[in-house]
Amino acid sequence: MKATQDQLLLEVKNLRKFFPIRRGFLQRIVGQVRAVDDVSFFIRPGETFSLVGESGCGKTTTSRCILRAVRPTSGQILFRTGDGRVVDVAALSADELKPLRREMQMIFQDPFSSLNPRMTLLDIVGEPLLVNGMTDRAARTERVAELLKLVGLRPEYMRRFPHAFSGGQRQRIGIARALALHPRLVVADEPVSALDVSVQAQILNLMLDLQSELGLTYLFVAHDLSVVKHISERVAVMYVGRLVEMAPTQDLFYTPKHPYTEALLSAVPKPDPRLRSKRIVLQGSVADPANPPSGCYFHPRCRYAADICSRATPTLVELEPGHFVACHRAAELKLTGVV
Amino acid sequence: MAEPEQDLKPHATPSSSQGEGWGEGDFLDEDVTTTEAEERISVATAGQLMWWRFRKHRLAMVSAVVLIIFYLVVIFAPFLAYVDPELSEAQRSLMPPQPVHLFREGRFEPHVYAVKGARDPKTFKRVYVTDPNTVIPLRFFVKGFPYKLLGVIPSDIHLLGVEGVPVEEALFILGTDLNGRDLWSRLMFATQMSLTIGLAAVAISLFLGVLLGGISGYFSGTVDTLIQRVIEILRSLPTIPLWMGLAAALPGSWPVQRVYLAITIIISLLGWTELARVVRGRFLTLREEDFITAAELAGCSRMRIIFRHMVPSFLSHIIAATTLAIPAMIISETSLSFLGLGLRPPAISWGVLLEQAQNIQALAISPWLLLPAIPVILAVLAFNFVGDGLRDAADPYG
Known part of the structure; x- marks a missing residue:
C-alpha cells in the first residue's frame, strides 16, 4: 500500500481471523474457518470506505476485529488516535483498549437487537457517557437531549423504551449512542439493510449530514451496491475472507477489474427491463471458508478462469493508481461495469 | 444501474435547520403517539408490560x-387451627368429618351437634x-391454645371456637385421625410446612442454578464443559x-427441624440442574446480542454488562422457571414423606398426613384421611398455571 502513512486514520495490515472448529467429547480442534484471511486496506480521515460482499464473506468479522469486539488471530490494525499517536489496536490489552473505545464506535445492523429493551433512551444513549466518566445526571441528560436532536428525535422521547419506536427511529437511537463519545471512526455494519427502502434513504442522508457536520470517518459494511455507490468514496470487495478488489467508487463501478466484482455489479437491480438479460449468474455456491478451493478462491465459479487460477493464489496488486485487484488475468480482461 | 439518487431523495434533515430553537417541523414524526393509552405504553417498563400481559391470562x-x-394459610396457620395439632385422645379416634349447620330457626347462627362415641x-x-338435641354454637375469634404468629407474635385468638364445651371435644370439621388428632388443625400446620420447605429448597437451587449456569454460560470453555458434565x-x-x-444416612436421633433442613438441602442439591441449563442458555444467547456488544464497545465493565444488561434480560425467565420449580419441590417433599423418607412425625406436612392413608383399611374405614391430597393438587396446579402465565407474559413470542 503506497498511501502515505501520515494521512491515514486506519491501516489494516494482513488481518486474519480464524475460528476453530471443535469436535467430539474433548472439543479438539479439527479445522479452521478462515473468516478473514490476509486482509489489508486503509481508510483516510473524513472518507467513507465501504466493504462489500456476500453474506459470510467476512466483512462483518473484519469490522468487528477493527473495533476489537473480537480478537484477531494475527495482523496489525493501526489507528491514529486524536492526539496523533498510531496504536496497533490488535495488540492492545483490554485495559489499554478502554480509552480507545471513545474514538471508534459502531452502528449495528439490527435496530431491534442493538438496543436493550429494558432501558430507556436516556440510559441507552447515556450509557457510554456514564461509563466514561460523565457521572453527573443533569449533564448527561442534557447531552442525551442534544444527541437525540442531532439525529432528529424529540428530546422528550428520552423517557421512553425502545419498544415505542419504529425500525428507522431505533436506528437513529443507535446512531445517537454511537456519537455520544465524539468518535472519529464509525463502523456501520449494514446500518440500513434491515430497513424499508424509504427509511433507508432517510438514515443514509442523516449519516451523510452527520459526517460533514462532525467530520466523521465511516467504515461502511454493506451488501447493497446501490447504497454503497451513493455514499462511499472508496470501495473494497471481499470474497471468502479475502479482498478481491479495492478502488475509488467510480473506478470500481465503471471499470471493474475482478470477475467477481463484475458479477456483483451485474446483479444490481436495474429499472430498465432491456438491460436485465445481461446479468451474470454465477455457477455453484460460495466457497466454504473452512475448506477453500486451491489457488484463487473464486476460480471454480469464474467464467474467465485459466490454468494458473487453480494453482496460484493471486495477490492484491495496484493495477492503476488507487485501484487494487487480486486476479491473475486482471490486466488482460475487459470487464463490464455499470452501464 | 439507474440513479440510486432517485430513491434517496434528500429531505429536510435536522442538521440543516440546526440553530436557535427546534421547531416542530424539524423532527420526524413517523408515528407520533397521540392517545394517552399509547403514551402510557411508550414509557412502560418491561415489568409493567409483563404485568399487563399476565393480567389477561x-x-x-x-x-x-x-x-x-395458600400463603395466607401459611402465615396464619395457628390462627386458623382451633386445636393443638398434637393433642391426641384415643376416645376420639377416627371421627368422620362433622357437618356444620349455618342456620337455626331461620337465623344465621352456625352450630354443630354434639357427638357421642361408643364402641x-x-x-x-x-x-x-x-345428638341433634344438644346444639353447640360456633364462635369466631375466640381464645384457644396459645401460639406465636410467625414465631414471634404471641397470641391465643383463633378463628373458630365453640361455646360451652372445650373445643377439642366438640368440633371436628374434617374429622380426626387414628390418634384422635383434629385433621383440620393438622392440615393448617401441614400447609405451613409443605409450602415453605418448597420455597427454601427452591431458593437454594435458584442460587446454585444461577451461579453455576451463569459461570458456565459466560466463561464457556473448560469450565462450561465441566459444569455441563456434572449436570449430566x-x-x-x-x-x-x-x-x-x-x-437413611440421616441420624435417627436428629430433631425434626434438623431433618427438615437436611431434606431441603438434599432436594435442592439435585434440583438446580434444570435452572442452570436455562440460565446458561440465556447467557449464551445474550452474549451474541448486539446490545451487549454495544455495551462492550461503550467501555462497560464486565460486572456492569452482567448485572445491568444480561441479568435483567432473563430475570423474568428465572421468575417463571422458579414458579414452575416450586410445585416439583412440593411433590418431591410430599412423595418422600409419604414413603417415610422425608419428614417424619412429629413433623406435620401434607406427605406425613397422607402417609396415614397408605393402607386399604384406612381408606375403607376413614376415607377423609385422603383429604390432604386436595391441597397438594390445588397448590401444584396453581403454581403451574401461574408459572405458565408468567412465562407467556415474559416472552410472548417464545
Missing part, C-alpha cells in the same frame, strides 16, 4: 389468587352418634434410590 390470575390464599359390641369399632451425571442419577440412601 385468566387461569393464571385465578391461580395467583389461590396461591395468595360397637360386635365389631369393636368405635362408632359416633350425633446428576441428572442421570435415579432420584428415589438416592433419596432413600441419603434419608
Whole structure:
C-alpha cells in the first residue's frame, strides 16, 4: 500500500481471523474457518470506505476485529488516535483498549437487537457517557437531549423504551449512542439493510449530514451496491475472507477489474427491463471458508478462469493508481461495469 | 444501474435547520403517539408490560389468587387451627368429618351437634352418634391454645371456637385421625410446612442454578464443559434410590427441624440442574446480542454488562422457571414423606398426613384421611398455571 502513512486514520495490515472448529467429547480442534484471511486496506480521515460482499464473506468479522469486539488471530490494525499517536489496536490489552473505545464506535445492523429493551433512551444513549466518566445526571441528560436532536428525535422521547419506536427511529437511537463519545471512526455494519427502502434513504442522508457536520470517518459494511455507490468514496470487495478488489467508487463501478466484482455489479437491480438479460449468474455456491478451493478462491465459479487460477493464489496488486485487484488475468480482461 | 439518487431523495434533515430553537417541523414524526393509552405504553417498563400481559391470562390470575390464599394459610396457620395439632385422645379416634349447620330457626347462627362415641359390641369399632338435641354454637375469634404468629407474635385468638364445651371435644370439621388428632388443625400446620420447605429448597437451587449456569454460560470453555458434565451425571442419577440412601444416612436421633433442613438441602442439591441449563442458555444467547456488544464497545465493565444488561434480560425467565420449580419441590417433599423418607412425625406436612392413608383399611374405614391430597393438587396446579402465565407474559413470542 503506497498511501502515505501520515494521512491515514486506519491501516489494516494482513488481518486474519480464524475460528476453530471443535469436535467430539474433548472439543479438539479439527479445522479452521478462515473468516478473514490476509486482509489489508486503509481508510483516510473524513472518507467513507465501504466493504462489500456476500453474506459470510467476512466483512462483518473484519469490522468487528477493527473495533476489537473480537480478537484477531494475527495482523496489525493501526489507528491514529486524536492526539496523533498510531496504536496497533490488535495488540492492545483490554485495559489499554478502554480509552480507545471513545474514538471508534459502531452502528449495528439490527435496530431491534442493538438496543436493550429494558432501558430507556436516556440510559441507552447515556450509557457510554456514564461509563466514561460523565457521572453527573443533569449533564448527561442534557447531552442525551442534544444527541437525540442531532439525529432528529424529540428530546422528550428520552423517557421512553425502545419498544415505542419504529425500525428507522431505533436506528437513529443507535446512531445517537454511537456519537455520544465524539468518535472519529464509525463502523456501520449494514446500518440500513434491515430497513424499508424509504427509511433507508432517510438514515443514509442523516449519516451523510452527520459526517460533514462532525467530520466523521465511516467504515461502511454493506451488501447493497446501490447504497454503497451513493455514499462511499472508496470501495473494497471481499470474497471468502479475502479482498478481491479495492478502488475509488467510480473506478470500481465503471471499470471493474475482478470477475467477481463484475458479477456483483451485474446483479444490481436495474429499472430498465432491456438491460436485465445481461446479468451474470454465477455457477455453484460460495466457497466454504473452512475448506477453500486451491489457488484463487473464486476460480471454480469464474467464467474467465485459466490454468494458473487453480494453482496460484493471486495477490492484491495496484493495477492503476488507487485501484487494487487480486486476479491473475486482471490486466488482460475487459470487464463490464455499470452501464 | 439507474440513479440510486432517485430513491434517496434528500429531505429536510435536522442538521440543516440546526440553530436557535427546534421547531416542530424539524423532527420526524413517523408515528407520533397521540392517545394517552399509547403514551402510557411508550414509557412502560418491561415489568409493567409483563404485568399487563399476565393480567389477561385468566387461569393464571385465578391461580395467583389461590396461591395468595395458600400463603395466607401459611402465615396464619395457628390462627386458623382451633386445636393443638398434637393433642391426641384415643376416645376420639377416627371421627368422620362433622357437618356444620349455618342456620337455626331461620337465623344465621352456625352450630354443630354434639357427638357421642361408643364402641360397637360386635365389631369393636368405635362408632359416633350425633345428638341433634344438644346444639353447640360456633364462635369466631375466640381464645384457644396459645401460639406465636410467625414465631414471634404471641397470641391465643383463633378463628373458630365453640361455646360451652372445650373445643377439642366438640368440633371436628374434617374429622380426626387414628390418634384422635383434629385433621383440620393438622392440615393448617401441614400447609405451613409443605409450602415453605418448597420455597427454601427452591431458593437454594435458584442460587446454585444461577451461579453455576451463569459461570458456565459466560466463561464457556473448560469450565462450561465441566459444569455441563456434572449436570449430566446428576441428572442421570435415579432420584428415589438416592433419596432413600441419603434419608437413611440421616441420624435417627436428629430433631425434626434438623431433618427438615437436611431434606431441603438434599432436594435442592439435585434440583438446580434444570435452572442452570436455562440460565446458561440465556447467557449464551445474550452474549451474541448486539446490545451487549454495544455495551462492550461503550467501555462497560464486565460486572456492569452482567448485572445491568444480561441479568435483567432473563430475570423474568428465572421468575417463571422458579414458579414452575416450586410445585416439583412440593411433590418431591410430599412423595418422600409419604414413603417415610422425608419428614417424619412429629413433623406435620401434607406427605406425613397422607402417609396415614397408605393402607386399604384406612381408606375403607376413614376415607377423609385422603383429604390432604386436595391441597397438594390445588397448590401444584396453581403454581403451574401461574408459572405458565408468567412465562407467556415474559416472552410472548417464545
